[in-house]
Amino acid sequence: MTPARGPKAPARTTSVKERTTPVKEHPSPAPDRSRALFAGAPRWWMRWLPWGVAFILCVVLLPVQLNLLTSDYGLNGGLASGLAIAQAAPLLPGVVRPLTSWYVIFAADVGGALILLSTDVAKPLLWPFPAPVIVGYVGLCLALGLRERRRTLLLVWFATAAANIFLEFFRPDAVNSNGIVLTVLSGVALVLAAALRERYEVNRRLVEQEAISEAERDRRTLLEERTRIARELHDVVAHHMSVITVQADTAAYRLDDVPPHVQEEFTSIAATARASLSEMRRLLGVLRNEEAKGAELAPQPGLAQIGGLVDATARAGMPVDYRPCEAEVPEAVGLSAYRIVQEALANVVRHAPGAPTRVSLSADGTSLTVLVVNEPPPEPPAGPLETSGTGHGLVGMRERVRLVDGTLEVGPLPEGGFRVAAQLPLTERDLT
Incomplete structure (x- = not known):
């Protein structure tokens, strides 16, 4: 247990009547393929980034491709327009369903390469894929790598390579094919995007596992x-x-x-x-x-043993002012009071060595009040004296107070120091 003891912090009240519900481990849900890429990103600009990139590619590549097909390759306007739209427009819905967009663009690119054979491609023009086609296809491969599984990505790349091999049989003699460029660049894009996605998944699962482990440690x-x-x-x-x-x-x-x-x-x-x-x-x-x-096997301590506990702490160099209580209390209440004082003094020794401390017990006939207050230490410690605590301190206090249906208040004081105050009922009605 390492409660903060810095100055100027408001006191915090903890009620032990609240039930502690253990955190259950739920299996990680399967990725929702109907959502857009980066839809779960923490920052707004990251969520809009895929849409922005896809929109820019559509706005830029569609008119450029249309101009190339009409002016350089000599296709008529209607055919060039339909082909340019089929090769560029699916990039925008590819943010949500990249595999569906790939089917359309892949068929349009292969069909466009065959259509270009009817034009005069003997002059130095790119075949089978103009530059805008390569840019759009590589961008779509990046989206595929961020969404699909390895097996799907492997099939996409094999389909791309097979299509380029198929088109090589139709290549005109005077044309240098650029199909190998598309094959290599698409493979690099798929591998790079898949590696980024898997790295993100590993980090996400690691964070989830750490949260589950922390919850399990608290429950244990x-x-x-x-x-x-x-x-x-x-x-x-x-x-x-x-x-x-x-x-x-x-x-x-x-x-x-x-x-x-x-x-x-x-x-x-x-x-x-x-x-x-x-x-x-x-x-x-x-x-x-x-x-x-x-x-x-040793006898369980009670109020009578708190004085010895305070004396032992004082012998360790801690100035402690003790105000005992001679009231008769139930054994469970006395045991709880002893353990609360024990944990509170141990925390003072760990986190505020040398700080003046006041321990007081008082009973009014219906409840026993346990108060442990320490002032700021004379010299702020560089760190806690113990760094391997079990974390049972505050948990033990809350459980012991809950046992007798009492209340517990713990927290730093505005002027510095720390305060632990517990009220333990004495009546049989409250203890049942």
Whole structure:
């Protein structure tokens, strides 16, 4: 646990009555292929970037291609217009469905190359693909690489290479074919875009896994702390059950003229109490931590032991002002108060060494108030004394206060320092 202790920060109130719901791991949804490229980008300009690039390509390539087909290749206006539109216009919807656009553009490019054979391509003109066709096709390949799977991209490239090989059989003798240029550039675009997409997917999954791991760590910390509290409360409950057993067993000797049927009732109560103790021991065996088995055998602390805890902290060089409380409190409340003070003092030692600290306990008949306040340290520490904390501190405080249906307030003070305040009810009605 590493609570901030910087100055001028508002105090924060944490209610332990709120239930903690563990974060469930949901499988990552399949990519929505009906969405535009970069639709999930965090910045607005990134979401509009594919549309802008596609629009510019359409606006520039369509008139350029139309002019080339009519003036340089000699196609009539109607045929040139239809061919230019089929080769450039699908780039815009390719932002959403690049594979569908590829079918149209691929057929238009191959058909256009065959149509150009009817013109005078003997003069030094590009065949089978004019320059605007190559630019548009490479741009579409980039969109394909950002959206489709490897297998689809491989089939697209093989189709491109096969089409160029097919067109080579129709190449006029006096023309130098540029099909190899389209094949190489389209392959480079597909590989580059696919690599960028896969890198993005890896980073996204890594972020998701880190979030899931953090949630699992928080849940595991909470469960471990609840288990530790349950082990400690075993001694408290076992003490009461033992008292019940002894009282039931000795009733016949302490009381005069106990009727036989009453004696049988006491015997039954004692037997039930012993059976409950046996079941509790089995439960404790399930909850016991093998690494801390020796510590679990020690008596559980309460309000009387807080003074020794404060003295030990003072001997470590921490100025602590302690105001005890002599009130009789339930054992669960005393144990919770002791652990809250213990965690709070440990945090002062870790994060504000040398800071004057005040520990006060007070009871008003209905609740026990535990207050631990530390001032700013004389010299701000360069960093926490411990960097490998378990993260159980605040979690343990909240769970112990929740156990007795109390309230907890933790947070930095405006003038610097830190404050931990807990109210633990004393009445049986509140504890049930």
